[in-house]
Amino acid sequence: MLLHTLAGIAWDPQIRGFLAFGVGVVTLVGSVYLLLITNLGVRLGFMIAAAAVFGWLTIMGGIWWTYGSIGMLGKINHWEVHEIVYPGLQDAALDEAHQLDTSQLPSPDVLNKLTDEELSAQRSGLEAPLGGWRLLPESNASFGEAKATVDEYFAEHKIPTLGIATAADYISVYSFERGGKARLPENPSRIDRVVRKLKTTFVQLNHPPHYAVIQIQPVVKEEAQPGQPPPKPRADESQPVVSVIMERNLGDRRFPGAMLCLSSGIMFAVLCMQLHRRDQRVAEVRGLLPATTDA
Secondary structure (H helix, E strand, O other): OHHHHHHHHHHOHHHHHHHHHHHHHHHHHHHHHHHHHHHHOHHHHHHHHHHHHHHHHHHHHHHHHHHOOOOOOOOOOEEEEEEEEOOOOOOOOOHHHHHOOOOOOOOHHHHHHOOHHHHHHHHHHHHHHHOOOEEOOOOOHHHHHHHHHHHHHHHHOOEHHHOEOOHHHEEEEEEEEEEOOOOOOOOOOHHHHHHHHHHHHHHOOOOOOEEEEEEEEEEOOOOOOOOOOOOOOOEOOOOOOEEEEEEEEOOOOOHHHHHHHHHHHHHHHHHHHHHHHHHHHHHHHHHHOOOOOOO
């Protein structure tokens, strides 16, 4: 029985984590508390040890809150799928999606072949009929994250009528984004970067909604020939274009650190106040004692 218990503790990382935390508290905090109570008494030693612990937690929580990349973290920013619309965007719940018109755009193959310089030169003309939406090319890092969200969504929510069950059953056609905080212009200067930083930090305090639309289309079902490479996926023109509308969730990555810092700071202030009141009371009592004179 004992061997099974030890094997379970050694295998489960959660149990090992609790044990490591418990040993750390008993060894570090407990040893300091034991040293304090032998010199100051149980009550005063506990208050000083607790104040030290909460002061340390306040500093550690403040560091986690400031950096937002270490320690106890909340959910990071990510895309959330709001709705799936096909064959058109007329019935979308998002009003801004009704303004998206892709009829004047070149084919997706032509857009994907454009280099960053060519896309920057033609962006204003291409985005003019899009009603405020911006092109999101496949070379953009945001597209990769948004596409991964789409693949994960369809892995759980299939569309049997269109034959969409896995990521191999469709290809992306067009991708767009809209909203969010102010962006840098093309080829920004240092002044542009400073102005944007000041604007997004002190002027634009809130975070405007940030939307993305990834349009996909089922592919033509083709079987690979023996000894030949797999055929390149081609969009099935007879199938409708499916628009996946997503919104950016900024998450709460710094929230745990902020809560730890604030709650520990309150406890630290309360304990320091109690220690201060105790010192005042001790000084007052000592002042009432009669003065002793040498014989």
